[in-house]
Amino acid sequence: MTDSTRATMDKKATLAWLRRISGDISTATLRRLEESLPWYSDMPPARRSAVGLVAQAGITSFIEWYQNPHETPTIAADIFAAAPRELLRSVSLQQTLQLVRITVDVTEEKVAGRGDHLREAILLYSREVAFTAADVYARAAESRGLWDARLEALVVDTILTGETDDELPSRIAALGWHGHGEVSVLVGTTPPAFDVDQVRRKARKMGVDVLIGVQGSRLVLVLGRTVTPGAEPGPEEDQLSFREIASELEPFFGQGHLVLGPTMPALVDASRSARAALAGFAVAASWRSAPRPVEADDLLPERALAGDVVAKKTLVERIYRPLEGHSTDLVTTLWSYLDNGRSLEATARDLFVHPNTVRYRLKRVSDVIGWDATGPREALILQTALILGSIGSSEVSRRRQGARRAERP
Structure with a gap:
């Protein structure tokens, strides 16, 4: 064998x-x-x-x-x-x-x-x-990575379009979102070589959760502060503001303007921040000295001129209505001050008051609405709000007069 x-x-x-x-x-x-x-x-x-x-x-x-x-x-x-x-x-x-x-x-x-x-x-x-x-x-x-990327793109697109549904929270949870409370949306340009992992690492170091959406030349980040499950959020003074977070993430964007939407209370409300950020991104070029990043609310005049209904409503509700409800003297003084080239003396002569009275009223304007009319940029914001508010008031008056005439026999 x-x-x-x-x-x-x-x-x-x-x-x-x-x-x-x-x-x-x-x-x-x-x-x-x-x-x-x-x-x-x-x-x-x-x-x-x-x-x-x-x-x-x-x-x-x-x-x-x-x-x-x-x-x-x-x-x-x-x-x-x-x-x-x-x-x-x-x-x-x-x-x-x-x-x-x-x-x-x-x-x-x-x-x-x-x-x-x-x-x-x-x-x-x-x-x-x-x-x-x-x-x-x-x-x-x-x-799983490919699926997560597709799901993340779907969630970001849903936030941008505002077409939220009952499945959005479960999709967000599937992505491992640990954000709590407030969120904001950051919109800018996509760089030639975009590294998603670097953005995520930077966000983790800052205690920030992030959803990333690359839409051609446009890069969208949905930002939220993270918290360890079962732990309580840290003191507010220890947390970075969304403006500071956006400044830290600024190098990851391409050249061009970078717009930060307003802060929203929860991720399901992020579509409002996204709409404001996108509207601001569309008109940011009209402000030549716009900072990077710039907040969408700082672009309210440009957005309103471009037809943004939300910006028009925001300007009227934040500026015109509070001033009108507080005192007609404040509205009159602000109108005169802006019409006279922000000159205290010219405004005082126009209103037949002392310049110190004008100065006091402008201080009251700043206390009521938080904007200072003596600055050129804020003066533009205030003047746009006055124009929009007066147009709205005129339209309301005309509708009321028409309704009264219609009620007459």
Whole structure:
């Protein structure tokens, strides 16, 4: 009998023996998993059963691979086909490798004394399984990354369009959003080489959560402060303002204007911040000395001239209505001051009052609405608000007069 014939007979005998003891190996492996791995014991029965299927499939697959390792080099991939897809989300790669190690240890113990060639085969096969496991998890991570990117783009697009629905909170949660409370939207241009990971790393260092949307030449960031689950938000004085956050993220944008929308109380309200930021981004070029970043509310005059209804309403409600409700003298003084080129003396002559009276009233204007009429930029904002408010008041008066005439017999 030749050596090759003897080797063939020995291999057949070994295969037959392996098939007979495969059940014992599986039982011993599951017992060892129960004893050695706390995470396995804590699993629900269904998942524990799925892990057991993987271990049993690994033993069966090894026997088939041992029979003909050259013609079936990818047979190790069949191991993970025995488990449901959701197992990848509940068992980490590290835990899978622990499972492989224990299965190999138990198998080695069971085949001890059958020769070094069988032990070497087990070690070689375990290496193949480890590489296969890494490949399976890498593919799953890649698919999950692509899915997350598509979901993130969908969420950002939903925020920009304002077409929110009941599914938006669940989509946001699926992205791992840890933001709490206030949010703001930052709009700028996309740089030639945009690195998403760098933006996320910078945001994490600042304690900021971020959703990123790249829409051609336009880059949109939805910003929210993060908090550890179960922890309370830190003191407000320790938190960066959204203006400061935008300044830190400014280098990641391309050349051009960078507009920060107003702060909203929650992510589901971010569409209002997005609309303001987009409207401001569209007209930012009309303010030649606009800072970078610039707040959308600082572009209210330009937005109003461009037909932004929200900007018109904001100017009237924040400036004209409070002044009108406080005192007609403040409105009259502000009109005169702006019409006279922001000259105290000319305004005093126009109103037949002392310049100090004009100065006092302008101080009251600043106290009531928070804008200082003595600055050129804020003067433009205030004058635009007065014009819009007076137009609205005239229209209301005409409607009232028309209604009264219609009521007359």
